[in-house]
Amino acid sequence: MSSVIKVNTVQDADGNNIINESGDVITVGAAGDTVTVAGNVVKSNALQASDAGNIVSQSGTTITVGASGDTVALASGASQTGFGSNAFRNIIINGDMSIAQRGTSATSLTGSGYNTCDRWRSQISSAGTWSQSQSTDVPTGQGFATSYKWDCTTADASLAAGDSIIFQQRVEAQFLQYLKKGTSNAESLTLSFWVKSNKTGTYIANLYDENNRNISKAYTISAANTWEKKTLTFAGDTSGAFGNDNAIGLYVQFFLAAGSNMSSGTLATSWESYTAANQAVGQVNLADSTSNEWYITGVQLEAGTSASDFEILPHDVNLRRCQRYCFSEPAGDAYHLICNGFYPNTSLFIGIIYLPTTMRGEPSITTSGSFQTASTSDKTASNFTSTDNAVSNINAVQIRADVSSVTAGDGANLRNANDATAKFILSSEL
């Protein structure tokens, strides 16, 4: 048998409203009251503010936070996790090795330079000969499709004092201001990455700044030929502020070999003025056998003392970030168009390349293969130059090329000359 009590108001013993109904509005409690729900579950399709604006609402499987015109903010000190939180927290660009504009492999490497995956620079100082590639060997189930592979092709089992191998990324100083380096509020930094090698033992990761200060941390590759995730936290540095400019602020470095000049001291596990011998103490020699390989991917450097999940960026976003430092015309098209222009005289072509994103500064131009200008007839183009762009963050580059026997005043375009493998690379790396 059901029972019904019909009232408009329920009050406590003091006469204060517990529940009140007026028209279609039901009010629970009164001003100053705390309403507690036993079991802590309230079922509703909407939670509204006193002005009837939605705070949270649900329609089907869509949950909406806030309403048009609202600002949704986190309280100071609060943090958010999950997709979209703290976007662009990774200081490293192309940490998943997914962009390789210069090519996916390089061989016979003995020196320094940018070889395959964008933004990653190799510094080989008399320590073997190497091949490098963008590899598809990746840790299972982590969402990575590519890694950076080092493969020793000529060994150096006995390093001289000054020999070394460093794999590094150079970071623009103006991107690092929020780290508050050089102040009492300097942020700690956490470096996380996946690594794999047949060569087990101690390896060194190092941060080196523009003020000649550095800090190192050792990590161990424990199991041969097995992907392992490593996390290293570096204390904030209260000395040596980063300049607010487009020059190098920080070198993020992975040692792969280090002669005694870089390994005979005491490892610099706290920030200190650079002493070469303290940089890579304990580092194994990855160059000691042609059987040696080293893979790395998922490199993330972020503020704070813990590592968050690797920040996956959309491919186009990652590519644009890389193109601030390197823009390569794509290969594979025998007559690929590079730019339009004209002939100011009978032996010169001038054209404009509009860049896909602002480049850090005036780029170098590296070319290989065959190029031509196409107008009323095709003419071989060579000896490329650019005109001075003394400013930073440039959006276009004026390209010049030598040609011969052209008609002054004619328009023309610059393109590959039946050469699908021709390279045309603008580089403004650090």
Place this chain on the structure above:
Amino acid sequence: MILEIVTKVYDQIITDKHIGYRVTNSQNDEVTFVPKNVNNSDYQKIQEWDAIDGNNIVEPGE
């Protein structure tokens, strides 16, 4: 960029204006034009290379 053969480059219109360097890689057919710009890291590398005894930047045609 391997620095072996480094040649001065002059403007194609103002022919006495030094605008950069051309670096020829003998191990492949890559040629790099490096602008005379202190913010360009290749330019910085050439300056360091040129400061070492025995390294020479050549004039065009030399």
